[in-house]
Amino acid sequence: MTTGITSAVSRLEGLIDTSIAAMKASASIDDKALADAKGRALLELSRLGHYRPGDDEQLLEQVRRLRTKLATEEKLLMRRLEAARVIAEIVTEAVLAEESDGTYEPRPRMMSGLEALQ
Template sequence: MLLACLNRLEATIEAETEALLARRAVDHAAVNHLKSQSLLELSRLSRGLDPAGLDAVAAIHLARLRDKLARNQEVVAMHLRAVEEIGETVAAAERAAESDGTYAPRVGL
């Protein structure tokens, strides 16, 4: 069960990362729901689990998941920075379009 849970979470993370890198549309609500479900399942499965007692296969899956989560974090952060920059550009354009020039600095005075 643990490996199945790790595989589902890994697939979700990988799909989101690849979609963001390919600039494809991402249903963020659906992805966040899947991640939340997987993390809840993982936390329930790991409650009584002794980390020292994990077999090599589970340890490999966890290490791979950790790497994919780190990459996903980088890509999501990059995506958020891009969204913020676009928002700032749109806001500046709206302010410029709404301005009648009354308070703009005068050049040549």
């Protein structure tokens, strides 16, 4: 039984490592495929969930390491979500400004690239 749960935790740890490495490198991530793989790993762990590690220090250390990696992944995912929110906000403001005909509000003056940098 220990081998099964150790293998499942190792697979999940590998997926988390892949996710962290891709986010740190700003690499393209197939979110759906990664989420599906994590889901399968978590399902496997939940099926083994009734097992209690007891005195298996190696497994306990593996779970501690996984928790640390999950916390790191969470922080990176939160940054990624915040960046997406900021970009969506910028795009929304640009589209609204472009579509405004000035009927209800004055149309904002568009700055040139050089003006924006100053």
